Amino acid sequence: MIFQFEIVNFRSIRDRQILSFIAEKKKENVETLISFKKDKVLQTIALYGKNASGKTNVLKALQNLRKMIILSHKFDPASPIEFYDPFLFSDDKTLPTEFVITFEVNEKKYFYKISYNNKIILEESLFVYNSVKPSKIFERTGKEYSLSNEYESIRDLIERTHDNKLFLSVISQWVADKKEINDIYNFFKNDIIYFQNNYNSPSQNYRKKTTKLLTSDPNAGLFLKKIINYFNLEMNDIKADSFSIAFEKIPSDLRTFLESIQHLSKSKQTDDITAETIQSTYEINDKNYVLNFDEESNGTQKIYDLFSILYSGLNSKKIILLDEVEMGLHTLLAKQLIKLFQDLTINKFNSQLLFTTHDTNILDLEFLRRDQIWFARKKVQDNYATKLYSLATIPIRLSTNIVKNYIEGKYTVPLKFKW
Template sequence: MLIEFRVKNYRSLRDEQVLSLVASKDKTLQDSHTQATGIRAAPFLVRSAVVYGANASGKSNLINALQNMRAVVTESATSKPDQPFAVQPFRLDADSIDQPIEFEATFLLDGVRYQYGFALSTQRVVSEHLLVYQAFKPQRWFTRRFDAGTGKDVYEFGSGLKGPKNLWERATRPNALFLSMAVQLNSDALRPVFDWFENRLLIINEHADFPLKRSIQGLQQADENKEICNFLSAADTGITGITVETRRVQVPRISLSDSMAGKTGMQSEEMVEHTPRFHHVTERGKAVFDLLDESSGTRKLLVFAGPVLDILRDGQTLVVDELDTSLHSLLLRELVRLFHDSEINTGGAQLIFTTHDTSLLDAPELFRRDQVWLVEKDRDQASALVSLSEFSPRKNEALERGYLAGRYGGVPLLSHALGLKH
């Protein structure tokens, strides 16, 4: 489970911002909305978190920052030696432009807490560190920092990290992470950290989405077909069953060898096509619909169905930017409630998402106060992330009305934006 994510000097996130999934001491909805960890520093973690903010407030930058951190971990070891990092510092402050971008993630995996982070410029890694809490006190497995005077990286290793550390150090390029290179060179000790980023942290935004193929594969298995149908039925889609029709189709293909020989370059090859069919039954009749006959919300939910069931089953962390896009408010609520259902979410899966859907704030027992986060920009156009808990709203306070009135920040007041007086 993700415990905390820190980011500094990334796009509009100039100052250090912290997204914490550590539950407050409030006992409200503790059994359903939080997960016990067994560690004293963070005894409970929330199973979901929602981030609100006006357009261009920096919500997406928060998600992109986590995605960039994941990309550097998973890709830097295999990147080209001179390949720059696709990151951008805060550009509206002369002091920030020349400062490194900083990322740090703290997460819990198999009862062990890992705190891993790094700083980088567009050209190289500036620093890197890993702390491991196998007991209450942390073990510093390694630190790395760039010495501008010598032009070299300086490493310090702790006794907890086993393996040919000097070999891994020599193999690590300036634009690669030590963690990533060591794992590529078969470090068993660091593999869990790398695998958490690669396999247990899933991020969906405009740059990445779930393929429909995963859900269709699930529909072809009897047990998972039932789970997916139940998933869609819980959202009141009216679907009573889904079947998958399989047929062979001829697909045109260009043959380069024929084209070079002066022959017609078009050929065809046979492919297998899987088409979902949706069954609806009412008291007055029944019908079967194609995918395009269903609403955009149902199609979006189907795309999510297979992967979300995997996430709930395997205890992964799902991060989604603008989850409400093409997803009706009621469908979104049901999706969130799946993560809060302790009988379904047995592995500590988490859902973190941004949205503009303010109706969720007053949905009965959907969120605790410590699960709601707000992003807004200051006069310098720097984004700030703050928890709703810091405003100490009353138990029965109308949160949606208060948010839209600007009581908690995170939303522009139209009169202020237009320069009008009340």
Template sequence: MLLRFRVANHRSIRGEQTLSLTAAPRRGEAKRTQPLQVAGIYGANASGKSNVLDSLRWMSDAIRLSHTHWKPTGGVPRRPFKLSPAGRETPSFFEVDFLHEGVRYSYGFEVDDEVVLGEWLNTFPRGRVRKLFDRGGPTDFTFGRGLAGETQRIRKLTRPNSLYLSCAASNNHPLLSGLYERLTSSGAYFIQHGELHERFRLDVVKHILDAEYATDDINELLRIADLGVERMELVETGAQEKKVVLRRRMEDAPPLSLEEESAGTRAWLSLLGHTLSILYIGGTLLADEIDSSLHPLLSSTLIRMFKDHDINRHGAQLIFSSHDTTLLGSLLNEEILARDEVWFTEKDDSGATSLYSLAEFHTRRDENIERGYLQGRYGAVPYLNFESIREIFKKGPVLKP
């Protein structure tokens, strides 16, 4: 379970930015460490919302792939800030605080184009920091007494351009393998909008249907969504191939393939596979443009599933970007997102993204957050001068009909 994520020099993120997933203290309260299940990121187009999610995905991929897939002499495939020459010359920084089996850990690293410049792992038993390992350069390691196992052998196997955590997991280190698993395959699923990514998500649904371990749950969620679909099935198409078809509620209606369904039906269905997987095992779902092709009541239902402790029994988290401002208000008289669950991105004149929380604003309890956001009260909205648009058409050519 993520508690905090920090990043610097990744794509449009130049200076260090922090995304906190712990509840903000209310007035008069001491600082709290209660984890949040949901964080929604809002901002204008091209403000960096997707890049915040991408930085988390890149960190997870680096942990998963650096030892086994990065070329030994290929450097580090990072994505620094490109709108300034200093971006290529400055290290990229990633750090995450998280809970694993009830224990808090802090893990991070710095990289340039060629090597790992620093890497560290700390734990916090009884609230006090304890160093497990620290890497002061590509080959400069120190280890804490709390880290058992074949640390020196793994150190010798760690390349200058790969992460120690990645190498340790490949060599079955007892503790670090579990942390690696938490931060990679069982820790973060990343889903994007677009036809290619939709097909990938639908393949996950197809796998669930084929394995028959959550078919009833998916079909029930399809029916609840009121899409006119009763159930979906896998049918043989020949040559040992299978495809997904959806059966309508009318008994005499022929089944339809996914390609024949509406964009909204495919969007909801394609989200269900990853959502159920992450709710069943715990971890973090990173969803870019969660509202794409979805009715606000469906996207709000997805958020409520993660915030409901009877449904989300393993502490799964949802971090998403959206333009759907209705999620900032109340649907059916129920608050969807609390103030510390709402984040904004905004770009400065140099094209660099800043990330900040709604909790930083002193809002009234009865304040209309949706209206305030659209009015620009919290920033992170595009500035559109409609009079300038009028001028374009006044000067434009006049064509005869």
């Protein structure tokens, strides 16, 4: 679970921007809130804004932090940090990027901060809230490290932590006996899922994950039928199969083509090739029909691509980052997808959904609380730097026509068109 995320100097974001999942003390849709000790936490946040306002960069920032934690222990010590992507409209490309996240793992609240430029990690700290006041696990400024008494035993791992590597990433590879560290690492590795649309072409990575899931987990097939019914896709089922073909049994002309593809030409010719089939089944007027899945609509294909995420997110606790939730979907389907996470009788594991959207049908105060609706804005007087803020910071009545106000630019920047 995420409570708060802060971003400084990343892509379109210059100054510190804070995205908070902590619910305001407002009596709006309280049945949708997650309880954590004394706090109430939002399970979904919608991020609105015109094109190029920086919405996706918020998701990318969280994904960058995740990748830094997962991968930096593998970085070549002599190489620059590839995840350094500073504010685009600045002449100084040496200023540090900073990410700060407050999150929960195993019913414990943590604070983690990193600051880095293209060459080195400048700051890194990890704290745990065993009480109201946070307690240090470790803190790092440049080459200076400070560890809690409990973690003094891992001090020798400082020598393995080169200037461009995160200490959290390094120690997680070496401290199998430190469950807390491993659980935090696995939270970032396994529990944050980023799905970015590729402009109506299917996400092959997640399509393969869905197919693998359906061919390995019988419960996934049952869950898929529930999803088909829930979204009223008007089909009986979707059948997926995966099988291997020995490389030498592939027709010679196709084998030659495959060998010409760079990433396959490096494999041994004895390697098997994995093939997949996906078919949708229908029963119409007592007759059965089977369609190749690529004949289905973009929306149906997107539901399939998203299925592994939905299955994981509704059967365990995850944080799902979904870019342009409505792409390829009917506006009511997009709203129903969000409702899966809004409804705590369905979202029993308290997964969270952070999504970007342009769909004003979702901009509904009977559906979302004011603190669930966020905006990204860029103005020329701010040097086109992204600003983030929620509708809860704007004084409005619950009866306000927020769709009309949003379209007119009253919450962000008015769109002006001229020829």
